[in-house]
Amino acid sequence: MTLLGRELILGVGGGISAYKSADLLRRLQDIGFGVTVIPTRASLNFVGSATWEALSGRSVNENLWNNVHEVPHIKSAREANLIVVAPATADLIAKISNGIADDLLTNVISAATSPIILVPAMHPEMWLSAANQANVATLRSRGVLVIEPDEGRMTGEDFGIGRYPEVSRIVLEISNFANINSDLLGKKILVTAGGTREAIDPVRFIANHSTGKQGYAIAKAARNRGAEVVLIAANSNLADLPGVEIVHVSSAEQMQKALTERFPTCEILLMAAAVADAKPANTSTVKIKKANYQSIELETNPDLLASLSKIRSAKQFLVAFAAETSEIDQTTIESAKSKMVNKGADLIYLNNVSNGAIFGADETAGLLIDSNGETIEFKNQSKDTLADLLLDRALNKLR
Ligand code: CTP
Numbered sequence: 507m508t509l510l511g512r513e514l515i516l517g518v519g520g521g522i523s524a525y526k527s528a529d530l531l532r533r534l535q536d537i538g539f540g541v542t543v544i545p546t547r548a549s550l551n552f553v554g555s556a557t558w559e560a561l562s563g564r565s566v567n568e569n570l571w572n573n574v575h576e577v578p579h580i581k582s583a584r585e586a587n588l589i590v591v592a593p594a595t596a597d598l599i600a601k602i603s604n605g606i607a608d609d610l611l612t613n614v615i616s617a618a619t620s621p622i623i624l625v626p627a628m629h630p631e632m633w634l635s636a637a638n639q640a641n642v643a644t645l646r647s648r649g650v651l652v653i654e655p656d657e658g659r660m661t662g663e664d665f666g667i668g669r670y671p672e673v674s675r676i677v678l679e680i681s682n683f684a685n686i687n688s689d690l691l692g693k694k695i696l697v698t699a700g701g702t703r704e705a706i707d708p709v710r711f712i713a714n715h716s717t718g719k720q721g722y723a724i725a726k727a728a729r730n731r732g733a734e735v736v737l738i739a740a741n742s743n744l745a746d747l748p749g750v751e752i753v754h755v756s757s758a759e760q761m762q763k764a765l766t767e768r769f770p771t772c773e774i775l776l777m778a779a780a781v782a783d784a785k786p787a788n789t790s791t792v793k794i795k796k797a798n799y800q801s802i803e804l805e806t807n808p809d810l811l812a813s814l815s816k817i818r819s820a821k822q823f824l825v826a827f828a829a830e831t832s833e834i835d836q837t838t839i840e841s842a843k844s845k846m847v848n849k850g851a852d853l854i855y856l857n858n859v860s861n862g863a864i865f866g867a868d869e870t871a872g873l874l875i876d877s878n879g880e881t882i883e884f885k886n887q888s889k890d891t892l893a894d895l896l897l898d899r900a901l902n903k904l905r
Pocket residue numbers: 758777778779780781782783807808809810811812825826827828829845849
C-alpha cells in the first residue's frame with residue numbers, strides 16, 4: 507500500500523496519556539504529514555484545543571454539529587490519507603469495532619476509506635479485559651493496525667501492559683504499515699513530463715507521442731518519499747497528483763520559462779519530457795489555407811537541459827532521457843553517453859521507442875547509464891520502479 511499524500515487525522519481519545527500525542531504530532535509533521543487533530547470531548551479534559559491548534563497550525567473541531575453545511579465528517583474522511591487514534595481508549599476501541607458514530611471523530615472513522623491505526627493506552631485490566639481483546643481482534647481482522655501497548659508503570663502505583671508506546675516506535679510502525687519512506691523529506695525536486703507542442707497556426711501543431719507517464723511516475727515516487735515536488739507537465743492527460751505542484755505548459759518556450767524560474771532552487775532535476783527540437787519559424791495567427799500548406803520552415807528550439815546545466819551548481823543532480831528508434835547497442839550507448847556529457851547531466855536513461863514501444867505504457871525497457879559509464883538494464887519493469895531507482899541514484903550522489 508502506498509499513501510497518496512500525507513494528510514493525516516490524529517484522533518485523540520480521553521486518556522491521561524493524551525499529552526504524549528503532542529510529541530507524536532510533532533514527529534508526524536517531521537516526516538512530512540499535515541496533521542488535523544480531532545479530539546473527543548472527553549480528551550479535552552486532559553489537553554485542550556488550544557494546544558492542538560498551536561501545534562498543528564490548524565483549527566480544531568470536536569463537535570459534529572459545527573459547520574454542518576460543510577458535512578465535516580465526510581470531508582475530513584475523504585481528505586485523510588491516514589487516520590491515527592492516539593491514545594485509543596477502551597471506549598473508543600469498542601465504538602470503532604462496533605461502528606458506533608456519536609461524535610466527529612467516530613463519524614470520520616466510520617466514513618473513512620484510508621488506513622486506520624490505533625494506539626491503545628489504558629490500565630492493564632482494561633487492556634486485557636475480554637471485551638477489549640475481542641474488539642481489538644475484530645479490528646485487526648478488518649485490517650486496522652492496533653499497535654501493542656508498552657509494559658511499564660501506569661498512573662498511580664500500577665504496573666503492567668497498557669502504556670502509551672514510545673513515540674519513536676509508533677512512528678516506525680506507522681511508517682512500515684503505510685509504506686512510508688521519508689528519505690527525500692524536504693528535498694526540492696523538479697520534474698518535466700509529456701511532450702511539447704509547437705504551434706503552426708491556431709489549429710495545428712508539431713507534437714510527439716510522449717504521454718507523460720514516466721515523468722508523472724517520478725513525481726509521484728518523489729512525493730511519496732517526502733520530497734517537495736514541482737512537475738512541469740506538457741500536454742499530458744494524466745490527472746494532477748495531490749501533494750505535487752503542477753505547472754501546465756504547452757510549448758518548449760513555456761517549459762523553458764517555467765524551468766528557468768524553478769531550477770535554481772531545486773536539488774534534483776529529471777528531464778523526462780520530450781521537448782521538440784524545432785518549432786515553426788513563424789506561427790500564423792490564422793489557419794493556413796490548404797493551398798499554402800505545403801511546407802513549414804523550422805527553427806531550432808534551445809536545448810533546455812544543456813542551458814540549465816551551464817548554470818548548475820555541484821550540489822544539483824541532473825537526469826536526462828534519450829529516446830532512440832534503434833536497438834540499444836554500442837553505437838546508441840556511446841551516443842547516449844555523449845548526450846549526457848553535452849547536456850551536462852549526471853545520469854541518462856536510454857530507451858528504444860521504435861514500433862510504438864514505451865510511449866503511453868506502464869512499463870519501460872532501456873539502459874541507465876551514469877557518468878562513470880556504469881549501466882543498469884531495465885527489461886519490462888514498471889515506470890514506478892525506474893522512478894525510484896533514479897531517485898535512489900540522485901540521493902546517493904547528493905549525500
Ligand atoms: N531536451 C531538452 N531540450 C530540448 C530537447 C531535449 O532539454 N530542446 C532534453 C529532454 O528532456 C531529454 C533529453 O534532452 O532529457 C533528450 O534529448 P533528445 O531529444 O534525445 O536529444 P537531442 O539533444 O534532441 O538529440 P537527438 O534528437 O539528435 O538525438
